[in-house]
Amino acid sequence: MTSRISAPRELVTSMVQVGRPLRNLPKRSAGNTPADMPAAGKCRHSDYCFDDGNVVLECQGTLYKVHRSLLERHSPVFREMFMLPQPEGSIEGLSEENPITLEGIEADDFTRLLSLLYPPVLGDCKITTVEEWMSIFEQADRWQIDCLRDKALGNLRMSYISxxxxxxxxxxxxxxxxxxxxxxxxxxxxxxxxxxxxxxxxxxxxxxxxxxxxxxxxxxxxxxxxxxxxxxxxxxxxxxxxxxxxxx
CATH class of the missing domain: 1.10.150 (DNA polymerase; domain 1)
Structure with missing residues (x-):
């Protein structure tokens, strides 16, 4: 059984006001999936499954094998999440068979976030549309990555939005x-x-x-x-x- 981080996605037309809590992160549940069990119905992301990655995350059936240190460096939410104690025998996030599930987050949104954390060309940014910058802002706000949040807000301010x-x-x-x-x-x-x-x-x-x-x-x-x-x-x-x- 994988851990799940509840993070419901709201539409732009929602009136819900989103906070940025650090506390009340979910406790990890004991993993009971055999290490050799295939991850049925899941696929590895073509760009963000690194051979030397040391934490496996899942969004909507898409697996990401990335670097824990990078997420911890930029996001206090990830940093605190990784500090949560795991039950004895749990291997959550250490294999593709038992990833940490980011529930309620669109795979496209999380992929956009990773595209800025792992630019294909150093200093390059392929985010261009208002929808994409709103997506980046939402993810940066959720994970408290302030530099990306400020960058997204700056681009939204310069863009025409009805x-x-x-x-x-x-x-x-x-x-x-x-x-x-x-x-x-x-x-x-x-x-x-x-x-x-x-x-x-x-x-x-x-x-x-x-x-x-x-x-x-x-x-x-x-x-x-x-x-x-x-x-x-x-x-x-x-x-x-x-x-x-x-x-x-």
Whole structure:
């Protein structure tokens, strides 16, 4: 029986706020899988199963044989996990037949994380899309790899992300409020109201606040026009955003 690390993946549209606990890591269970039993239904990752790797991890049936020291160096979560005592006779993580299972984590996401820890060319980075950087940010936040978290956030800040996905992602991870003032302005100033799918994505509480802010903007005559917004209108819309979404 392999150990399992519970780490449920949330969609970008989730309103769940993710913390970064170091404590309450799961205890390892005693392994009872014979060392010579084949790993049925599992496959080795073509790039991240190193001959000299000394810890075996599994995500969604994909096996990774990597270097414990590298994970410990960059992630306090992995460092504390590896310090947990193992029951006598347990060989979890030492063989492909009895890996440490990272439950609830997408294999593609974990592979992206490893691509930055093991770049094919020193200093190279093949992560380019917003979706990929969001994936890297989520993994870096989960494992508390702060340098990668900061790198991912920097790239997300420089990328265009449509208002609702950006707002939900920033709120989920409690990122700086000022980064999403403009997306909120875009939502409350646009001529059309939220679609059904957008309303379902933001949830009732946020939907009510957006509707309230749009009403305030309309009552103050801040509706969009062909000439765009003046500085004074932008300042007024920013004030409405702070009053509705970030009241002091």
């Amino acid at each position: 208002p609702i996905p950006k707002i939900l992602f920033w709120m989920r991870f409690r990122l700086p409020e000022e980064d999403i003032v403009q997306p909120f302005i875009d939502l409350i100033a646009r001529p059309n109201s939220l679609s059904l799918s957008e309303a379902q994505a933001v949830g009732l509480k946020l939907l009510v606040k957006i509707a309230c802010a749009r009403d305030m903007a309309r009552d103050e005559g801040l509706c969009p026009h062909s000439g765009g917004f003046s500085v004074r209108r932008d300042e007024a819309l920013s004030r409405i955003v702070h009053e509705v979404f970030y009241p002091s």
